[in-house]
Amino acid sequence: MQSPRERSEVRPRAGWMVMGKRGRPSALDVCRVLAVFLSLFPSVSLQCKILKCNSEFWASTSNSGPEEEFCTALRAYNSCVRRTARTCRGDLAYHSAQHGIEDLMSQHNCSREGPTSQPRSRTPVPPPALPLPPDSQERSDGPEVCHYERSLPRNTAPPNYTHCGFFGDPHLRTFGDDFQTCKVEGAWPLIHNKYLSVQVTNTPVVPGSMATATSKLTIIFKNFQECVDQKMYHAETDELPAAFADGSKNGGDRHGANTLRVVEKVAGQHVEIQARYIGTTIVVRQVGRYLTFAVRMPEEVVNSVEEGDDQDLYLCLHGCPANQRIDFRNFKARSVEAHSTSRTRSTAAQGFTYQSAKAKCKERLPVEDLYFQSCVFDLLSSGDINFTMAAYYAFEDVKMLHSNSKRYHIFEKDAFMNNAPQRGKDFLSLLLLNVLAVILWIECCTAHL
Structure with a gap:
């Protein structure tokens, strides 16, 4: 197979x-x-x-x-x-x-x-999409090629599933479990491989502020053998459809059409897209006026990139560009400093001080991991209490979609290490130079002796 x-x-x-x-x-x-x-x-x-x-x-x-x-x-x-x-x-x-x-x-x-x-x-x-015959088991379930796990060769290890999430102002958890806070205003691709593409559009939350959030989301599932037709799902603020753009709720008029389907969980608030032919589950929510995105995808599908594509542009794979990232540590330090100075008034004018934002986020997120920190960040940068729920649901989606329960939480020290690969390279380079210097010094001393 x-x-x-x-x-x-x-x-x-x-x-x-x-x-x-x-x-x-x-x-x-x-x-x-x-x-x-x-x-x-x-x-x-x-x-x-x-x-x-x-x-x-x-x-x-x-x-x-x-x-x-x-x-x-x-x-x-x-x-x-x-x-x-x-x-x-x-x-x-x-x-x-x-x-x-x-x-x-x-x-x-x-x-x-x-x-x-x-x-x-x-x-x-x-014309409206043609429904599949309800009495046709083959057309409903499709052949094995349309079921990812069934199509894998026998006696192979179970697939490794990965997770990516995008929520709030906006915060990104990559397939590699890096956690970043980004600017990324405008249209940005989250995923782009041989099977599907996902793109988000982020708009300012408050005029004149750096705070942005996702107001539009487009997902394109590409035509795949006898399983599914090409389908597109498009959502935006106050429009979270329970169907694809052509009105259908499955992958078209094919034998494996129902291996791709849209399932409405909560009308206008929560949609799940199941793509069993590539072992992928996508969750889209509207929280307040903005959208959140979460996906569970096999590592093989994640890495099935098209030749010639510049994968550095796709956020779920490589994260946000360095010039688009916001340093949590600096923002936290400035917020704490503002709390003890006259700038507290301007922060409070948005509705929250650093301490009140922490208290509000604690109600939904008792563990002070980066989902909690992102909640605090969003309340301070926007004053919109709905971002509390965005962080809460993002973590709930992690618990549903992430394959490793020990990695649900990401803490600040983990993010500092994950988001600083260059810092690690610099450290190793410095360490190597020091080792070489010591070796040369020993050789020089030995020669003199």
Whole structure:
């Protein structure tokens, strides 16, 4: 039985393919995926006009027609995307559109040279997703290839599951159990591998403040063999859907569709996405006006990165960039100092002093680990009491998703060591130099004797 990594090496670039019954994507299927993906992707800014290109392509291919018409519309779409290159160069949706166009041109044997079309002025409504037959056990459960643990070779060690969490103002727990507090305003990718991508958008909590929190979240599950179609889940403040963007609650019209499904736990507050075909569980919550994210994922899936991707950009894998991190120790020292000076008034104006924030967080988080410290940090930086619950639920998700109960809590000394790899390298370098100096000194003394 092949593992997901082995299977991914022989499959085509499925992330942009929506296969029909005969194995060939129809124009309507392709348009639907492109339209949903690019219309809702949160990294699109006012300056990046990728949405305009998407809407024109959607309008011009809304009705299935001859292959020549589709190629004409695709060339027009390609030209439109190329015109956005200057303003969209750093946008993930722009780069995804580029790859998608390449795949579609190859699939439909479209020439880059030829006429382009003008979009038709209409706004079609995508058809509703077809439900799976309730009496079909095979279609409900799917073949073994659609169940991660079943698909592993026999007599192999159980998979190692890892956890990543993102919550509050915002705080990141990486797959390696590093705990960081970051600025990361705007759109940032949390995960990006061969099977799925996750991106968050963080917005200021208080005008003029450095405090930010997650207001949008997009998850793209890529097309995977006979198991699932490409699906996208998009959530934002006051909109936590109980379904994917196309209205479906599972992985599409395939034999293993129910190995990917959306389960609503608490309406408008708590959603769980189960992707059994890759052994992954994702929890999305809205706490107050902001979203939290937590995931449990096999290490093999975590490391299934695409060749050529710069993985340093993906926060759950490598953490926040150094220039985006906030030092807990310095913030704590400044807060304690402010408590004993006239600056206490300005802190209290936000609703909390350092001591009152600690008391409030103690109600939900009795252990003074970094979840507790993050709660204190958020109350002081924002004054929003809902961040107390964000830290509480983030820790509850750790207890549900983390595979090692001894590592639920992370304390300040652990984070200091985890977040300072360069400091460790510097120490080792200094130690080595000292050892070499001692050796040289001994040799010199011996030579003189």
